Amino acid sequence: MEAENRSRTQDSSIGSLFTSLAREVTALVRKESELAKVEMSEKTGQALGAIASIAIAGAVLMCGFLVLLAAAVFGLNVVLPPETTPWLSALIVGGVVVLVGLIMLQAGRKKLKQENLMPTRTMASLRRDKSLAQQHEEVIKEEMR
Secondary structure (H helix, E strand, O other): OHHHHHHHHHHHHHHHHHHHHHHHHHHHHHHHHHHHHHHHHHHHHHHHHHHHHHHHHHHHHHHHHHHHHHHHHHHHHHHOOOOOOHHHHHHHHHHHHHHHHHHHHHHHHHHOOHHHHOOHHHHHHHHHHHHHHHHHHHHHHHHHO
């Protein structure tokens, strides 16, 4: 009789453990998905900010340098010897502008690096949860023996 009661109690405690585990895993998955959503919205905001920065840099380059390019070409044409043709002035000024534009483009691309967009907190939290679940599983197995 006593062995039968102990067996029933052990079965009900194992059942309650599994029920509790299922509830906790469900809550954990829900919270992890909420964390992932929040972190991805932050990362999306960062990416949009970087894209806006690139767009603004492009507009500034276009507006400001169009005016300055014409002035630089005419100014350089005055400085160069008279026997050179005006296209050499335009070529020199254009080369300098391209270098400045490339430097600005690289700065914008750096902001969009892949590791900056990874949900690192969520990934770390999932790794911790996996480790805890494995430890919990080992404890349950030990209790069942």
